[in-house]
Amino acid sequence: MIHLLAQEVVEAPKTYGSWPDYVVIIVYMLVILGFGSFFGRFAKSTRDFFFSGSKFSWWLIGMSMVATGVGSHSFVKYAQKGYEHGMSSGMSYMNDWFFIPLFMFGWLPIIYFSRVRSIPEYFQRRFGTVARFLAVFLILQYMVGYIGFNLFTLGTVAHQVLGIDIWVAIVAIAVVCGVYVTAGGQTAVIFTDLAQGFMLLIGGLLLFALGLDRLALDGAITDGIAALWTNLSLAERLPFAHFNEPQSFNFIGVFWQDGVAGSLMFLFISQGLMMRFLAAKSVNEGRKAILFNTLFILPISMIVVGNAGWLGNAMVDTGAVDAPEEARDIFVVVAELACGPGVFGFVLAALSAALMSTIDTYTNATAALFIYDVYQPYIKRGAPDRHYMRSARIASAVIAVVGLGIGLYFMTFGTDLYKIHGMFQSFVTPPIVVAVLLGAFWRRFTPAGAVAAMLGGMLCIWLSKVFPGVVAPFAHGVVPDGETGQYMYMTALYGLVCSAFIGVTVSLFTKPKTPEQIAGLWVGTMDFGMKRFKGGKPNHAVGKKVKANITITSDGTTGPTIALSFDEHQAMFPDSDAPAERKPAPFDEHGQPKPEYSIVRFSTDDLQRMKAEEGDLLYVSDARWWLGGLRSSHCRAGKPHDRNGVVMMTDEAFELASFVKGRPARVEKLL
Amino acid sequence: WPYLYQYGIGIF
Numbered sequence: 128m129i130h131l132l133a134q135e136v137v138e139a140p141k142t143y144g145s146w147p148d149y150v151v152i153i154v155y156m157l158v159i160l161g162f163g164s165f166f167g168r169f170a171k172s173t174r175d176f177f178f179s180g181s182k183f184s185w186w187l188i189g190m191s192m193v194a195t196g197v198g199s200h201s202f203v204k205y206a207q208k209g210y211e212h213g214m215s216s217g218m219s220y221m222n223d224w225f226f227i228p229l230f231m232f233g234w235l236p237i238i239y240f241s242r243v244r245s246i247p248e249y250f251q252r253r254f255g256t257v258a259r260f261l262a263v264f265l266i267l268q269y270m271v272g273y274i275g276f277n278l279f280t281l282g283t284v285a286h287q288v289l290g291i292d293i294w295v296a297i298v299a300i301a302v303v304c305g306v307y308v309t310a311g312g313q314t315a316v317i318f319t320d321l322a323q324g325f326m327l328l329i330g331g332l333l334l335f336a337l338g339l340d341r342l343a344l345d346g347a348i349t350d351g352i353a354a355l356w357t358n359l360s361l362a363e364r365l366p367f368a369h370f371n372e373p374q375s376f377n378f379i380g381v382f383w384q385d386g387v388a389g390s391l392m393f394l395f396i397s398q399g400l401m402m403r404f405l406a407a408k409s410v411n412e413g414r415k416a417i418l419f420n421t422l423f424i425l426p427i428s429m430i431v432v433g434n435a436g437w438l439g440n441a442m443v444d445t446g447a448v449d450a451p452e453e454a455r456d457i458f459v460v461v462a463e464l465a466c467g468p469g470v471f472g473f474v475l476a477a478l479s480a481a482l483m484s485t486i487d488t489y490t491n492a493t494a495a496l497f498i499y500d501v502y503q504p505y506i507k508r509g510a511p512d513r514h515y516m517r518s519a520r521i522a523s524a525v526i527a528v529v530g531l532g533i534g535l536y537f538m539t540f541g542t543d544l545y546k547i548h549g550m551f552q553s554f555v556t557p558p559i560v561v562a563v564l565l566g567a568f569w570r571r572f573t574p575a576g577a578v579a580a581m582l583g584g585m586l587c588i589w590l591s592k593v594f595p596g597v598v599a600p601f602a603h604g605v606v607p608d609g610e611t612g613q614y615m616y617m618t619a620l621y622g623l624v625c626s627a628f629i630g631v632t633v634s635l636f637t638k639p640k641t642p643e644q645i646a647g648l649w650v651g652t653m654d655f656g657m658k659r660f661k662g663g664k665p666n667h668a669v670g671k672k673v674k675a676n677i678t679i680t681s682d683g684t685t686g687p688t689i690a691l692s693f694d695e696h697q698a699m700f701p702d703s704d705a706p707a708e709r710k711p712a713p714f715d716e717h718g719q720p721k722p723e724y725s726i727v728r729f730s731t732d733d734l735q736r737m738k739a740e741e742g743d744l745l746y747v748s749d750a751r752w753w754l755g756g757l758r759s760s761h762c763r764a765g766k767p768h769d770r771n772g773v774v775m776m777t778d779e780a781f782e783l784a785s786f787v788k789g790r791p792a793r794v795e796k797l798l
Numbered sequence: 799w800p801y802l803y804q805y806g807i808g809i810f
Contacts, residue, residue, distance in 0.1 A: 225809040367800035378800035386804070 148472030155326070155476040156303050159483065162322060163307025163315040169757065169785060173515040176312035177244065177495040179406040180760070182748070183317060185415030187755035188407050191317045192420045193324035193428060194484030195399060198277070201432045202331070202478050203284055206458035209436020210443075212376055213363025216436055217429030221366070222386035223393070223421050230394045231414050233650045234567055238401060239410050240656030241647045242722070246396055246563065247500040253566045253640075253648045254574040261581050262562075263500045265555045270398065270493045271526065274486055275533025281482040282538060297534045300479070304487045305527030308494075309520050313406055314757070316487045323480035330477020331431025337465040338438035341447065358441040371604040379603040380616025388619035391560045395567075398496055399488035408746050408756055409797050435461040490530065494522040557622030558584030565630055568650050570642070576634030583633075584626030591618055661744050661798045662691055662722065670738030672795045674750055675729065675774040679781055683766050686779035687723035691742050693765050696726065725780035726765040729794070733771060739764050739796040747774060749786060750793045760784035761797070 170176045209216035243249045246266060251259035278297045285296035307315045339351030356364065367378045374380075393400060394417075407413040439457040442448045442464070451460045462474050498519050507514070558581040565572040565580070591598050591614075595607055598614040601621045607614050614621075647656035657665040683693050690696035727747065729737075739745060741764050748759030760783060768775065774792055786792065 222804060222808070228810065365800075367804070370799045370803070379803070382800075382804060382807075387809075 145468045145471075147469040148475060151469055151472030152476050152479060155479065156299070156483075159319050159322065159480075160303050160307055163319040163487075164310040166307075166311035166315040166318055169314050170312045170516070171783065172512050173498070173519055175314070176516055176519050177491065177498075178402060179312070179314045179317060181406055182408045182746075182759045182761070183406050183412070183756040184408065184752070185412040185419065187317060187321060188403055188412065188416035189419035189424065190324045191320035191484075192400070192403060192416065193424050194320040194327060194480060195403070195488045196393075196420070196425070197327055197428055197432060197481045198485050201481055202435070203458050205429075205432040206435035206439070206461070207454045208376060209433040210439045210454050210457040211436070212368055213359050213365075213440065214433070214437060215363075215365060215368040215378075216433040218367050218378065219381050219385035219389065220425045220429035220432075222382060223390045223425065225386075226390050226394055227417065227421060229564075229568065230417065232653075234395055234563075235404060235413050235417075236410050236653050236656060237567055237648060237650065239405060239407075239413065240653065240660040242660070244405075244499045245496050246398055246401065246559070247496065249566070249648070250562070250577070253645060254562075254577040258562070258574060258577045258581070259500065261578065262559065263496070265559065265581075266396075266398065267493065267496055267501075269555050270489055270496065271529055272533060274489050274493065274526065274530030275537060277482070277485050277489070278530055278534030279537035281479075281486075282534065284478065284482070293538050294535060297531065297538065300483055300486065301527055301531035301534065304483050304490060305524060305531075308487050308490045308527065309523040312519070312523070313402060313491055316491050317403070317406060318757075319487060320484045323484040326480040327477040327484075328427060328431055330474045330480070331434065332427075333470070334462055334465060334474050335430060335434040335438070337470070338434065338442075338461055341465050342438065342441055342445070354445070355437060355441045358444050359437070363440070371602075372606070374606050374608060374614075377605060377616075380605055383620040384616040388557060388560065388623060391564065392556050395563045396556070396559050397492075399492040402492055402495060403488075408748075408759070408761075438465070486530070490523055490527050493526045494519055497522050497526070553618055553622070554585050554588050557588065557619060558582075558626040561623060561626035561630055565627070565634075566649065569634075570645070570649050570651060571634055571639050572630065573634040573637040573639045575637040576630045576632075579633040580626045580630030583629035584622055587625035587629075588618060588622045591621055597621070657798060660722070662689075663742050665798045666738070666740060666743050666796065667798075668738035668796075670796050671736050672793055673729075673733045673736050673772075674791055674793055675733065675772050676791050677781065677786060678773050678775050679778050680775045681777050682775065683726075683728055683768075684775050684777045684780070685726040685765075686777050687725050687783065689723050690726070691763065693726050724761055724763040725776060725783070727762040727780060728765040728768050728775040730769055730771045730773065731767040733794075734764060734767055737794065737796040741766060743796055744798045745794055746797050747776075747784065747792050747794050750791045752793075758785045758787065758790075764796075 169179075172180075174180060205216050238249065241249075241252070243252065247259045247262040250262045278301055279293075281300055282293035282297040285291055286293045307319060336348065339348050339355065341351070342354040343351035362369065368381065369377055371377050371379050404413045404416070407416060435458045439448070439461045442461065443450045448460060448464055451457055463471055466474055498515060502518055502522070503515060507518075561580050561584060562577045566577060595612045595614060598617050598621045601624065602614055602617045605614065605617055646652045647659055654665070685693060685696045688696045688699075690699050724744065727745070729739075734740065737745070743764045745762050745764055746759065747762050748754070748756050760780065762776070762780065774794060
């Protein structure tokens, strides 16, 4: 054994990838660029551009979330933690379930049925203009900064891994993401993130398999697993780190910062994730997506991002490789040792996938925030949708350029501003999370309470930076940093408690909005929300899906209309036979266009199988499941006909859903 | 301790 090991000792790699690796990465980026840009043809309205027409299946949403959840720094950061602390490196990936009930049955139906398009818009409707202004000011700054922050991070990672200049990597990724996000909007983001999700899972698991094979020497892969496991001490094999030490990485700090504050941020105030869920075809599909992601994908992601560190730990201990000079280099050391030319490039392409998928999501989300919370309400009100659609594309391009500028600024003028952005995140997150949570789950929470929670919470967190001792009662025995005196993780718990205390106290002494004003915006009014979303009483009977051939006719069918039936549509628009003559939908009390659905017709038997009635909301999609809803539309059931297996719709409805002639449709009742 | 703390506090 010792003789074998001696043969395996190699120098820690000092060189970077070879030309096949560069070819793999460049080809991958070009494929993603073309793939993403292709989806521009499916964005026919502003709502399509930002929410993909709310028509996608759970697996598409769930898989695309994989890439969004694994950030630009995840591979390097968690590999380093795995190398230093063992398998507890991934504990932040497996502590998200505790808030899922509030998300599945609270926040998700609230945002879906109330049709809010951004967090600040929710603040406007729940708390009023002051809260919205505060939220826009804070979130917009944070998000644009975050794009630059990620671009800078990826530049440093690319430099570290490939040896290329930081600015080359920053410009390349910003251009690739900027082009396909501007062309295809949310649909491009979802489909490219689907590809990137597969890419980073396969790349990470491939690295794990090759690394285990390397550890196994001439044995089976199970020998590699045994070698990895026996190399780790008991503390390194456990799923959690030590309770409260060292201060740089301990269980209690990670639990409160990632498991509580991070989970709340991810589920409740991430504009990018919110838009992803609003792109689902129904609330149930959103629930399936979060279930799939949290129960199955996050544990796999934990292995994907952390395994290089565990392997590196075993390889260094067994002498298979020299210890790297810096622990953060362990990912590239293991990747290059375990993978041959080309395969190393594939693993690096997986790393690029993690980088691009975060940036594309934030670019699209920031553009939505700008259009819906700044441009539409304050700069250009009441313009036609095609104007906002064009503005959305321009905003996406401008935001990509601004993010690029910030990334290059971080590169040129050092990392002080970079650190400031990290600190800004710790200031902003707890107060906004508290305002959203109390707004969604406590009817008595007042507009004054929300503003006080945000401003007071930020003030308290600022105080903790000046007087770190105020965090000590929340520290669970964690000692502050020796140099700065700051508590690295526990400020999150302190910020949440302070913000909640201020918000609740102020609310108890101020006047809440009336129940009518907040109907549909807090958890106790979901039945009202569903009724308003549908435009009639919800139908909760569970029916079956039916398959139907599409027939184009205007007999009893309409294009998109706010009417609940064909007769009502005729009464509303007696002179509008041609689609082009349709009047724009009137606005509701929140200044949003009222929901419009095409009226389509099924046979009486088909409606009975779906347990649907005239006026119910249906989801009609191309029967090919693997399209994930790309060719689909929400429709309203019209008067029944007598031809089983046939769905009648207008030419306009057919075109809007991007259906293909001759292809059958699959139909299900939603509400 | 971490296991007992996470699943004790773990809100649900």
